[in-house]
Amino acid sequence: EDKVVQSPLSLVVHEGDTVTLNCSYEVTNFRSLLWYKQEKKAPTFLFMLTSSGIEKKSGRLSSILDKKELFSILNITATQTGDSAVYLCAVSYSGAGSYQLTFGKGTKLSVIP
Amino acid sequence: KAGVTQTPRYLIKTRGQQVTLSCSPISGHRSVSWYQQTPGQGLQFLFEYFSETQRNKGNFPGRFSGRQFSNSRSEMNVSTLELGDSALYLCASSTGTGGDGWFFGPGTRLTVL
Numbered sequence: 247e248d249k250v251v252q253s254p255l256s257l258v259v260h261e262g263d264t265v266t267l268n269c270s271y272e273v274t275n276f277r278s279l280l281w282y283k284q285e286k287k288a289p290t291f292l293f294m295l296t297s298s299g300i301e302k303k304s305g306r307l308s309s310i311l312d313k314k315e316l317f318s319i320l321n322i323t324a325t326q327t328g329d330s331a332v333y334l335c336a337v338s339y340s341g342a343g344s345y346q347l348t349f350g351k352g353t354k355l356s357v358i359p
Numbered sequence: 360k361a362g363v364t365q366t367p368r369y370l371i372k373t374r375g376q377q378v379t380l381s382c383s384p385i386s387g388h389r390s391v392s393w394y395q396q397t398p399g400q401g402l403q404f405l406f407e408y409f410s411e412t413q414r415n416k417g418n419f420p421g422r423f424s425g426r427q428f429s430n431s432r433s434e435m436n437v438s439t440l441e442l443g444d445s446a447l448y449l450c451a452s453s454t455g456t457g458g459d460g461w462f463f464g465p466g467t468r469l470t471v472l
Contacts, residue, residue: 280460288449288463289402334402338461344414346392347451347461349402 249273250337252350259357263325267353269335270317277345279311279318282334284352289334292320325357361386363452363464371470377438380467382450384431388462390455391433393425396447396466405448408433409455437469445471 253268271279278296282289293302295311295318302309306325311318322329332354336347364383372378384391393405404417408427425435437444447468451461 282463288466291460291462294460336402336461344407344409345390345453345455346404346407346415346417347394347402348404349394351401 250335250348250350252333252335252353254353255351256354257356259325259355261325261327261357261359263357264321264323265325265355267320267322267333267335267355268317269319269350271335271337271348272316273337273339273348275339276313277338277340280336280338280347281309281318281320282336284332284334285330292333322355325355327357327359330355330357363450363462365448365450365464365467367467368465369468369470371472372440373472374440374442376440377436378440378469379434379436380448380450380469382433382435382452382464384433384450384452385462388452388454389431390453391427391431392451392453392461393433393435394449394451395419396449397445402449405435440471442471445469 250271278294280294281292293309298313306323309320332352334352335350366381390409392407394402396402406416406425407414411427422438427433447466449466450464453461
């Protein structure tokens, strides 16, 4: 069965800390891995990764994919209270002519002042 | 470009009733996927539509159905509502080729009493 596992499930840090969120996956016909940030609303797209070893960066956030070991990490440096959210990892795979996302349970990040 | 829109944003229904939710994708996107999000199960795939055809369906009972129109707008219907159907229903828009991201609408919060 296809699955996506995120760790840790929750994390509490102080402002200014650096955090690393993990996502491992087992799917057939892998296409891409996506990271989303979810506050009290719909998930907001952060990154889509398709190639191993190529870091994607946006401000203080960065992510990298390892297709050999089947995992990805999301790094957040110099955390701010506004980074508090649930971070979701999703894997896209193809099958029967369709593409769909399988999500992990998410990592709840709390940043305290 | 305008983002994904969903209507209504909130719904309260009673058991046994039926409900129809609507989603308008990003202009130019031909694929609409629907997801159910609950605290216990996380985000679960319901179905995906591309060019008015259902390409894939998740593991949900037949009470959950959907359709897509020629302008790519999509509706999902839940008949004979149960208490367990209370959830945030999210729709995601993409080009449908699997090579780009999925972008979520704000969701419809359904409460079944």
